[in-house]
Amino acid sequence: MKKFLPYYPLLKPVLGTFLLALLCGAISGVASGFGLPLMLKKVLPVLFGGGEPQDLVLLDLDGSEEIIAGISASWLPKVHLAVPADCVLLFALALMPLVFVIRGAAMFGNTYLLNLCGIRVLEAIRMKLFSHLQHLHLGFFGKNKSGDLLSRTTGDTMLLKTVLVEVTNDLVIQPFTLIGAVGFIVWSAFQSTATQQFLLSLCVVPLSVIPVRFVGKRLLKRSKKMLESAGELSSVLAESLQAPREIRAYNLEERECSRFRKIVRKYFSLQMKCVKYDKLLTPLIEIIAACSISFAVYQAAEAQLDQDTVIALVGALYFAYDPIKKLGKINNRVKEGTAGLARLEEVWQAPIEVADPAFPQRLGHVRGEVRFSDVTFGYNDAPVLRNISFTAEPGETIALVGPSGAGKSSLVNLIPRFYDADIGTVFVDGHDVRDVRLSELRENIAVVSQEPILFNDTIYNNILIGKLDATREEVLEAARRASALEFIEALDEGWETLVGERGGRLSGGQRQRIAVARAFLRNAPILILDEATSALDTESEAQIQQSLEELVNGRTTFMIAHRFSSIRTATRILVFDAGKIVADGPHEEIYESCPLYRGLYDQQSMEKESA
Ligand code: ADP
Numbered sequence: 001m002k003k004f005l006p007y008y009p010l011l012k013p014v015l016g017t018f019l020l021a022l023l024c025g026a027i028s029g030v031a032s033g034f035g036l037p038l039m040l041k042k043v044l045p046v047l048f049g050g051g052e053p054q055d056l057v058l059l060d061l062d063g064s065e066e067i068i069a070g071i072s073a074s075w076l077p078k079v080h081l082a083v084p085a086d087c088v089l090l091f092a093l094a095l096m097p098l099v100f101v102i103r104g105a106a107m108f109g110n111t112y113l114l115n116l117c118g119i120r121v122l123e124a125i126r127m128k129l130f131s132h133l134q135h136l137h138l139g140f141f142g143k144n145k146s147g148d149l150l151s152r153t154t155g156d157t158m159l160l161k162t163v164l165v166e167v168t169n170d171l172v173i174q175p176f177t178l179i180g181a182v183g184f185i186v187w188s189a190f191q192s193t194a195t196q197q198f199l200l201s202l203c204v205v206p207l208s209v210i211p212v213r214f215v216g217k218r219l220l221k222r223s224k225k226m227l228e229s230a231g232e233l234s235s236v237l238a239e240s241l242q243a244p245r246e247i248r249a250y251n252l253e254e255r256e257c258s259r260f261r262k263i264v265r266k267y268f269s270l271q272m273k274c275v276k277y278d279k280l281l282t283p284l285i286e287i288i289a290a291c292s293i294s295f296a297v298y299q300a301a302e303a304q305l306d307q308d309t310v311i312a313l314v315g316a317l318y319f320a321y322d323p324i325k326k327l328g329k330i331n332n333r334v335k336e337g338t339a340g341l342a343r344l345e346e347v348w349q350a351p352i353e354v355a356d357p358a359f360p361q362r363l364g365h366v367r368g369e370v371r372f373s374d375v376t377f378g379y380n381d382a383p384v385l386r387n388i389s390f391t392a393e394p395g396e397t398i399a400l401v402g403p404s405g406a407g408k409s410s411l412v413n414l415i416p417r418f419y420d421a422d423i424g425t426v427f428v429d430g431h432d433v434r435d436v437r438l439s440e441l442r443e444n445i446a447v448v449s450q451e452p453i454l455f456n457d458t459i460y461n462n463i464l465i466g467k468l469d470a471t472r473e474e475v476l477e478a479a480r481r482a483s484a485l486e487f488i489e490a491l492d493e494g495w496e497t498l499v500g501e502r503g504g505r506l507s508g509g510q511r512q513r514i515a516v517a518r519a520f521l522r523n524a525p526i527l528i529l530d531e532a533t534s535a536l537d538t539e540s541e542a543q544i545q546q547s548l549e550e551l552v553n554g555r556t557t558f559m560i561a562h563r564f565s566s567i568r569t570a571t572r573i574l575v576f577d578a579g580k581i582v583a584d585g586p587h588e589e590i591y592e593s594c595p596l597y598r599g600l601y602d603q604q605s606m607e608k609e610s611a
Pocket residue numbers: 142379380384402403404405406407408409410411
C-alpha cells in the first residue's frame with residue numbers, strides 16, 4: 001500500500017463523505033461480526049428454552065419474574081420490559097430483523113457514500129492524467145500509442161480508484177467484522193470455561209494468509225500483462241476506427257479482423273488467468289475455514305456445549321472468516337492496482353520537457369524575425385537537423401524545399417517549440433524561444449498543416465480556435481478572407497453545422513479553408529504553412545492559393561510544399577538535404593548554383609508537361 005500513499009490527497013475534497021462512509025461500514029461490520037451471533041445466542045433460547053440471567057430482560061406481563069430473553073451487559077442498567085405473554089416470542093424474534101435493519105442501513109449508507117467518493121476520486125485521477133497529457137511534448141505521443149493512452153485513462157485509472165476508495169474502506173471496516181467476531185468468541189470463552197477450548201479453532205486463522213500471499217503474487221504478474229494487452233487492444237481498435245477509408249481502399253477488412261481477433265484472444269486468455277487467480281482465493285480460504293469450523297465443532301462436542309452456544313459460535317467463526325476472505329480479495333485488488341499505477345506513473349513521471357521558463361521574458365509586439373543559430377536536433381539519437389543557421393527577416397516568405405525526410409517539418413516544429421533544439425538556439429525577435437512563456441510564443445505563430453484537425457464541433461467554433469476571444473465580426477471576416485464564407489453559408493445549418501469527427505463531413509478543400517480562416521483570425525506575425533495544399537486537388541489548391549497569398553502578406557512565413565507552383569510567392573528558398581541547408585537564395589540564383597534544387601525543379605516541370 002506504500003506506493004499508493006502519495007495519491008491519498010486525492011481523497012481530500014470528499015474526506016467528510018468518506019469518513020461517514022467508513023463510520024457506516026464500521027457499524028455494519030460490528031453488526032455482522034458481533035451483533036448477529038449475539039442475537040442467535042439470545043433468540044434461540046426463547047424459541048427452544050434455556051438461557052441465563054440477563055440485564056436487559058423481557059418479562060411476562062403477569063409479572064411472574066420469569067426471564068424470557070435478554071442481553072447481558074454490565075454497562076446496561078437493569079431494565080425490565082413488560083411484554084404481553086403472547087408477544088414475548090414476537091419481541092424475541094424482532095431482535096433478529098432489528099440487527100439486520102441496523103446492518104442493512106449501515107451497509108447501504110456505506111456503499112452509497114463510497115460510490116459517491118469513488119466517482120469524485122476517479123474524476124480527480126482522470127483530470128490529473130489528462131492535464132499532464134496536455135502539457136507533455138510531442139515526442140511523448142510519438143513513443144506512446146493513442147489507444148494505449150486511452151486505455152490508461154479509462155481502465156487503469158479505475159484500478160487506482162478502487163484501491164484508494166474501496167480497498168481503503170475494506171481495510172478499515174473489515175477488521176471491525178473480524179474483531180467483532182473474534183471478540184464475540186473470546187467474550188463467550190470468558191463466560192464459560194467449556195467454551196475456552198473453542199478458542200483453539202481460531203489458531204487456523206493465520207493459515208489463511210498463505211493462499212492470500214500465493215495468489216496475490218501471481219495475480220500481480222498476470223495483471224501487468226493483461227493491462228498491457230488491454231492497451232494494445234485499444235490501440236488496434238483506435239487505429240482501425242481512424243482509417244476506415246484506407247481499410248476499404250486496400251481491402252484490409254479481413255486483415256484487420258484477424259489482427260483484432262488475435263489481440264482479443266490474447267487479451268481474453270490473460271484476463272482468464274487473472275480470473276483464475278482472483279477466484280481461486282475464496283474457495284481456498286473457505287476450505288481452511290471449513291477445516292477450522294469442523295475442528296471447532298469437535299471441540300464443542302468434547303466440551304458438551306449447549307446447542308445455542310454452538311450455533312452462535314459457529315456463526316461467529318463464519319463471520320470471522322468472511323473478513324479474511326475479503327482481506328484476501330483486497331490483496332488482489334491492491335496487486336491489480338499496483339499494476340495499473342505503474343502504467344499511470346509512466347505518464348505522470350514523463351518529464352514535461354518543453355516547459356515554461358522559471359522567469360519568462362516578455363515578447364511584447366513581435367516584428368517576426370526568426371533566427372536559427374547553429375541548431376542541431378534529433379528525435380532519438382541520430383540528428384535530423386545539423387548545424388542550421390539562418391535568419392528570416394520580418395515579413396519574409398521562405399520556402400523550404402528538399403527531398404522527403406530531409407528535415408523541413410522538423411525545422412519548423414522548433415519555432416513554436418513543439419520540440420526543443422538539442423544544441424543551438426532558435427530566436428524570435430532576438431529572444432531565445434525557451435526564455436518566453438509558451439502561450440505567448442504560440443500566440444504569435446499560426447500553423448496550417450497538410451491535414452488540419454477539426455474538432456467535432458460547429459464550423460463557427462472550429463474557426464474560433466484561432467483566437468478564442470474573437471468577436472463574431474472577426475470570425476466572419478476571417479472566413480471571408482479565407483474564401484470559406486460562400487460554402488459555409490450554402491450549408492443547410494450554416495455556421496452551426498457540426499463538422500463530424502476530425503471534420504469528416506467536410507471536403508478536404510473545405511477543411512483547409514477553415515484552417516486558413518483560423519490562421520487569418522489568429523493574425524500572427526509568424527506563419528507556418530506545412531504542406532498546406534499538398535493534400536488538395538489542383539482546382540481546390542488554386543482556390544486556396546489566392547487566400548494563402550493574402551495570408552502570407554506582411555508575415556514572416558515558412559512554407560513547405562512539394563509542388564513548386566505553390567511556392568511561387570516565396571522571396572527566398574532554403575534547400576534541405578539530409579538535415580543540412582545546402583542552398584539559400586531566390587529561385588533564379590539557386591537554380592543556377594544548386595544541382596539538387598535544379599534536379600527537383602526540372603523533374604516537376606517535366607511531370608507537369610507530360611501530364
Ligand atoms: P521532411 O519534412 O523534410 O519530409 P521530416 O522533418 O518530417 O522531413 O523528417 C526528418 C527525419 O526525421 C526523417 O528521417 C523522419 O523519419 C524523422 N522523423 C520525423 N518525425 C519524427 C518523429 N516524430 N519521431 C521520430 N522520427 C521522426
